[in-house]
Amino acid sequence: MRAESPVHFDEQRETWDVFRYEDVERVLRDHDTFTANRAFDPEKASNDGDSDGDEDLPMLQTMISTDPPEQTRLRGVVDERFQPGAIREYQPRVEAVTAELLDDLEGEDGFDFVDEFAIPLPVIVIAELLGIPAERREEFKAWSDALVARPEDDTEEELERVQREQERAQREMGGYFATLLEERDGGSGDDLITLAANAEELTRGEQIGFCMLLLLAGNITTTNLLTNAIWSVEEAEVTDAIRTGAVDRRRAIEEVLRYRSPIQSLKRIAVENVELHGRRIETGDVVTLWLGAANRDPDVFDAPEEFRPERHPNRHMAFGTGVHFCLGAHLARMEADVALGQLLERFDRLDADLSDLQPLNGLYGLESLPCDVR
Numbered sequence: 334m335r336a337e338s339p340v341h342f343d344e345q346r347e348t349w350d351v352f353r354y355e356d357v358e359r360v361l362r363d364h365d366t367f368t369a370n371r372a373f374d375p376e377k378a379s380n381d382g383d384s385d386g387d388e389d390l391p392m393l394q395t396m397i398s399t400d401p402p403e404q405t406r407l408r409g410v411v412d413e414r415f416q417p418g419a420i421r422e423y424q425p426r427v428e429a430v431t432a433e434l435l436d437d438l439e440g441e442d443g444f445d446f447v448d449e450f451a452i453p454l455p456v457i458v459i460a461e462l463l464g465i466p467a468e469r470r471e472e473f474k475a476w477s478d479a480l481v482a483r484p485e486d487d488t489e490e491e492l493e494r495v496q497r498e499q500e501r502a503q504r505e506m507g508g509y510f511a512t513l514l515e516e517r518d519g520g521s522g523d524d525l526i527t528l529a530a531n532a533e534e535l536t537r538g539e540q541i542g543f544c545m546l547l548l549l550a551g552n553i554t555t556t557n558l559l560t561n562a563i564w565s566v567e568e569a570e571v572t573d574a575i576r577t578g579a580v581d582r583r584r585a586i587e588e589v590l591r592y593r594s595p596i597q598s599l600k601r602i603a604v605e606n607v608e609l610h611g612r613r614i615e616t617g618d619v620v621t622l623w624l625g626a627a628n629r630d631p632d633v634f635d636a637p638e639e640f641r642p643e644r645h646p647n648r649h650m651a652f653g654t655g656v657h658f659c660l661g662a663h664l665a666r667m668e669a670d671v672a673l674g675q676l677l678e679r680f681d682r683l684d685a686d687l688s689d690l691q692p693l694n695g696l697y698g699l700e701s702l703p704c705d706v707r
């Protein structure tokens with residue numbers, strides 16, 4: 334598809350599919366032509382040219398679904414807290430949480446890496462950064478799961494059930510964040526809820542959206558990065574080489590991000606007629622950008638279908654590119670580095686069982702990954 338029809342209209346899904354690295358990068362960087370605002374309405378835009386009328390926007394407006402200058406304003410509140418320096422300061426906490434999770438696993442012969450490690454680690458880390466009291470974490474986990482749940486089948490009842498659950502979780506979680514924001518308004522804590530509460534330039538609705546986005550954006554994605562990392566290094570039989578340092582751990586993690594990108598696609602909407610790779614895209618058309626395909630583009634990567642843990646340079650787009658480049662990229666990389674480092678230090682063998690892999694529905698990851706550690 335990438336070679337034969339790099340920009341292709343899918344009649345059924347009513348979207349343009351974009352596969353080549355160069356084209357995906359161009360769309361993501363051209364935020365003037367391709368909006369991240371999923372509620373973009375071409376008729377409204379052409380009627381009065383006012384695309385920021387609040388009445389048309391979804392209730393929880395966040396940086397991920399807005400364009401500059403709105404997106405710059407929303408992201409500006411928190412950007413610094415996710416820069417490498419700030420993330421380095423937080424590393425000792427991630428090391429401690431990782432060690433605690435591994436302590437709990439010690440003595441067990443086998444465990445499910447997904448359920449017992451890759452799911453809890455990112456949830457605990459982001460909940461701590463936000464300043465969510467530890468006793469509420471289970472509840473948050475249930476809400477996050479409901480919000481990112483996908484229908485089990487295509488039936489109308491199932492679609493409605495998932496939507497109802499999502500609306501309920503969104504209401505409950507939003508209500509809980511509203512209470513915490515109220516309590517912390519004017520406070521001096523260094524947690525991200527206090528940061529949001531004190532950001533006077535944000536409305537309360539934007540502050541709630543901000544907290545929900547941070548909680549949700551990094552959980553399943555980081556879970557899948559951790560899982561895909563163990564899956565890939567075990568499959569390529571480079572676990573020992575990484576443990577001894579013969580293969581660089583950080584490079585291996587970058588290659589996992591390229592080879593098994595947790596987010597396979599992103600969407601944008603054209604705000605004007607535009608040509609892309611010889612195809613005419615019209616105002617209001619939806620464009621699907623296949624990060625997973627771009628990350629295996631032979632024009633950019635040698636032997637793209639091979640997992641090469643020492644690949645360098647590695648210009649993958651697993652975290653997107655342009656103004657929406659993942660806010661949590663440094664955090665996710667650090668979590669993966671700490672997790673892989675400690676796992677390999679603690680266990681001589683992981684013996685991941687790759688015989689019956691169940692892919693996740695809709696995302697690049699696994700339902701479970703049994704490990705038989707020693």
Ligand code: HEM
Nearest residue numbers: 396397550551554555558595651652653657659660661665
């Ligand atoms: C944006 C991937 C972890 C927070 C993005 C985007 C991608 C991405 C592809 C771009 C979305 C777009 O352009 O529409 C990933 C992957 C992760 C990860 C693969 C883990 C391996 C995290 C973590 C956090 C986070 C840990 C937060 C704590 C965000 C936020 C945005 C974002 C807030 C929106 C940024 C903006 O719109 O300016 N992520 N992410 N992500 N990510 Fe991540």
